[in-house]
Amino acid sequence: MTSTSFPSATILGYPRIGPSRELKRAVESYWAGKTSADQLRTVERNLRLASYARLAELGLTEDASIPESFSLYDQVLDATVLLGAVPPRFAGRTGYDLYFSLARGDDETAPLEMTKWFDTNYHYLVPEIGPDTPIALTDRAVLDRYEEAREAGVNVRPVLVGPVTWLALAKAAEGAPEGYTPLDRLEDVVDAYADLLAGLGAAGATWVQFDEPALTSDNLPADRSDLVEAAFRAWQQLAAVDGRPRLLVTTPYGDARQAIPSLTQTGVEAIHAPADQLAGFADPDVGAGVDFSDVTLVGGVVDGRNVWIADLEAAAASLRALADLGAAGVGVATTTSLLHVPYDASVETWDDPELDRNLHEWLAFADQKVREVVTLASGLTRGWGSIRAEVQRSAEVLASRSRSAGVVRNDVRERAASVDESWRRRSDYAVREERQRARLALPLLPTTTIGSFPQTPSIRATRAAFTRGDIDEAGYREAIRAEIGEVVRLQEDLGVDVLVHGEPERNDMVQYFAERLDGFAVTRHGWVQSYGTRCTRPSILWGDVSRPAPLTTEWTAYAQSLTDRPVKGMLTGPVTILAWSFVRDDVPIDQVADQV
Numbered sequence: 172m173t174s175t176s177f178p179s180a181t182i183l184g185y186p187r188i189g190p191s192r193e194l195k196r197a198v199e200s201y202w203a204g205k206t207s208a209d210q211l212r213t214v215e216r217n218l219r220l221a222s223y224a225r226l227a228e229l230g231l232t233e234d235a236s237i238p239e240s241f242s243l244y245d246q247v248l249d250a251t252v253l254l255g256a257v258p259p260r261f262a263g264r265t266g267y268d269l270y271f272s273l274a275r276g277d278d279e280t281a282p283l284e285m286t287k288w289f290d291t292n293y294h295y296l297v298p299e300i301g302p303d304t305p306i307a308l309t310d311r312a313v314l315d316r317y318e319e320a321r322e323a324g325v326n327v328r329p330v331l332v333g334p335v336t337w338l339a340l341a342k343a344a345e346g347a348p349e350g351y352t353p354l355d356r357l358e359d360v361v362d363a364y365a366d367l368l369a370g371l372g373a374a375g376a377t378w379v380q381f382d383e384p385a386l387t388s389d390n391l392p393a394d395r396s397d398l399v400e401a402a403f404r405a406w407q408q409l410a411a412v413d414g415r416p417r418l419l420v421t422t423p424y425g426d427a428r429q430a431i432p433s434l435t436q437t438g439v440e441a442i443h444a445p446a447d448q449l450a451g452f453a454d455p456d457v458g459a460g461v462d463f464s465d466v467t468l469v470g471g472v473v474d475g476r477n478v479w480i481a482d483l484e485a486a487a488a489s490l491r492a493l494a495d496l497g498a499a500g501v502g503v504a505t506t507t508s509l510l511h512v513p514y515d516a517s518v519e520t521w522d523d524p525e526l527d528r529n530l531h532e533w534l535a536f537a538d539q540k541v542r543e544v545v546t547l548a549s550g551l552t553r554g555w556g557s558i559r560a561e562v563q564r565s566a567e568v569l570a571s572r573s574r575s576a577g578v579v580r581n582d583v584r585e586r587a588a589s590v591d592e593s594w595r596r597r598s599d600y601a602v603r604e605e606r607q608r609a610r611l612a613l614p615l616l617p618t619t620t621i622g623s624f625p626q627t628p629s630i631r632a633t634r635a636a637f638t639r640g641d642i643d644e645a646g647y648r649e650a651i652r653a654e655i656g657e658v659v660r661l662q663e664d665l666g667v668d669v670l671v672h673g674e675p676e677r678n679d680m681v682q683y684f685a686e687r688l689d690g691f692a693v694t695r696h697g698w699v700q701s702y703g704t705r706c707t708r709p710s711i712l713w714g715d716v717s718r719p720a721p722l723t724t725e726w727t728a729y730a731q732s733l734t735d736r737p738v739k740g741m742l743t744g745p746v747t748i749l750a751w752s753f754v755r756d757d758v759p760i761d762q763v764a765d766q767v
Contacts, residue, residue: 175417177235177440177469177502178502179233179502180230180236180548180549181231181236181237181328181469181544182238182508182544183238183423183505184238184330184507185222185238186509186510186512186699186700187218187222187241187510187700190515190518190696193218194215194218194243194704195704197215198243199704202271208266208267211267215241215243216319222241223237225538229538229542230541230545235328235376238328238330238380239313239316240330244274244703244704245295245703246331246332247337247340249332250331251283251296251298251337252270252310252312253313253331254306254308254310254337254360256299256300256304256305258283274703275703283299289388289390289424290424292709292750293510293701294701295340295702298342299344299345300341300356301344301346301347302348304356306360306363307359308364308366314367314371314374317371326377328377328378329371330379330380331379331380331382332381333383333385333402334381334405335385335386335398336383336384336385336386338353338354339353339354339385339391339393340385352392354393354397357401360405368412368416369414371415371416372415373414377416378416378419378440379416379419381419381420381421382423383402383420383422384422384423384425385398386429386430387422387423387424388425399430400433402430402433403436403437406418406437406438406439407437407438409439417441418440419440419441419442419443419469420441420442420443421443421444421469422434422443422444423444423471423508428457431448431449431452431461432460434466435465435466436462441466441500442466442469443469443471444468445470445471445472445506446471446489446490446492446493447489450492452496453492453495453496458496463498464498465499467498467499467501468498468500468502469501469503469504470489470503471504471506471507472489472490472503473486473504473505473535473543473544474505474540475505475506475507475509475511475512476506476507476511477753477754477756478513478516478534479533479535479753479755480535480543481547481565482566482569483543483547483558484562484565484566486547487547487555487558487562490503490547503544503551509540509541510699510700511699512537512540514536514538515537515538516531516539517538517539518696519696520695521692530692530711533572533713536697572757575714577690577715578713578714582717583690584715587762614668618668618669619667619669620662620667620671622671622673622739622741623674624658624671624673624675627654630650630675633650633651634678651676651726652729655673658671658673658675658730659733659734663734668736668737669737669738669739670734670736670738674726679707680751681743681748684742685748685752687718687720687722688767689715689716689719690713690714690715690716691752692711692713693708709751709753712752712755712763714755715766716767722742723740723741723742727739745764746764
C-alpha cells in the first residue's frame, strides 16, 4: 500500500552513466553501428533497475523516495522531446534518430545549442521555441519508465524539468517576432504537463518531482521576479489537475527565498530548498505572512555538488529549525541532484597509505551521501538521540581532518599571505612591448594556437602502455619527444610565428597539474557526466597547495631546442583548475585560488 505523505529521506537525482560508464559505452557503440536499438534499450533498462535496487539497499525504502531521474543524454533534451518541441529541420525523424540528431546533429542538420546548466560543469541542450513551435504531450518515455519500475516492485518518483525552467532556458526560434520570448508559451507547456500528470496519476504514481532552478537565478534573460510570477500561475494550474499525483517542486542551485512564499500558495504539496534558506523564514521579519502549514518542507542538507562528508551536527540543527516553521511535514534531501558527483568513494584507492585512509574517511560520493540523508531522516523521525553515535563520528572525522598533515601547511599559507604588489607587472606595457619586439622580432599580428594538439590514438596507446607497465619511463618519454618534434615541424611548415609543444604528455588540462601539485588527489573511478557521453574525473583538492617540482618546463624547453622561433608555455589557469575540481570546503575559495 502506498502512502500520500512525502518520504522522510530522498535525493533529487542519482548518477546515470553507470558505475563503470556502461551507458557511455552503450550509446557510443550504438552510434558506431556496432549494437542495435534494442540492445541499447536493454542497457538503459538494466541501468535503471540496478540504480533502484542500489538506492533501496542504501536505505531509500519509503514509497516515492527513489527518484526516476534517468536520461539517455540530457534531462532538458528529454523535456523537449516529451513536449514535441522539435525544430522544423528535424522533421521526419523519430525515436533514437530524432533524439540523437537533436543532440549531435549530422552532416546536413545542426544540433541544438549546448551550454552550462546554471553554475555547474554539466551542460544541457537549449530548446528552440517560437510562437508556432508545436508543444503537446507526444512522448511516453516518462510513463513507460514509471510502469517499468512499478513492474519491478518499485514505486518511483518521476523527475522532470519544471515548465518555467524549461522555457527560461530556451531561446527564441529563428524568425520569432521582436518582443517574443519562449515564456510566452507557458500555457501550452502547462497544458502538456497537465496531461502527463493525469496519465501518471492513472498509472498509480503518488509523487512527481519538478525541478525549477530558474527561480533561484539572476543569470537568465528573464527577470527573476517575472519567473516567480510565472511559476505562481503555472503551479496553481498544475495543482488543480484532477487525479494527479502529489507535487514536489525543487529549487536548487541558488537562492530560493524569493520564490518560496509564492510556491506555498499554489497548492503543491512539497517544496524543496536548501535547509538554511528555509530556516531563515523563522525570522519574523523574513517569514511574516508566509504560511507553511499546507506544505511539506524538504530541506537540502547534504551537499549534492561536492565530495566531502556532511557535518551531521550542523545538518541536524538546520532540520530542527525547519520543524519549528509549522509545516505539514519535514523531509531530508540533498541540495541538488547527485549527478554532479561520482558513484561510490569506497571503490577508490590512493597509493599513499595515509592519504588513502584519510580520504576514505573524508569523502562522500553519491552512495555515501544517500546514507547520510537516510541517517539524518532517522534522527528526524525517531529522535536525534537515535543517531548520536553517527553525529559524534562525523564530528570526530571533521576534527581529525582539520589536524591532518598537508591539510594545513604554514609554509604555504605564509608564502601566499606574503604576496602583495609582486602580483603586478614590474614594468609598463610600453616598456614590455619594446623589449618584446627587440627580442622576438614578431610581426604586428603574430600567429599562434591555443596550445593543445589532438590526443591521437597513438598518444593514448602509448600512455596506456606506460600506465600498464608495458613500456618503461625512458620509452614513454622518447615517444612524447617524438610527438613534440612532429608538432614543431608541422607548425614551422605552416608558418606559425609563436609555436607550442602540443601538450602530448597531458592526459587532461586539469588532471595533469593535479597529479603534480601537493594538496591534490586524483581518482581512478570517479567519473562524472559533463554532457551526453562526455565524462570527466574531477581532481580532489584536499589540502594546502604547493609545487614540489617544475610542471611543464622540461617539455617546453625541449620544444624550444628544436626551433629558432619562440615557443610559449601553456598552463591551465587557477580558476579553471578550481572550477573543474572538487575543492576543499574548509578554507575560503579565494585563499585556495591564491595557493594554486
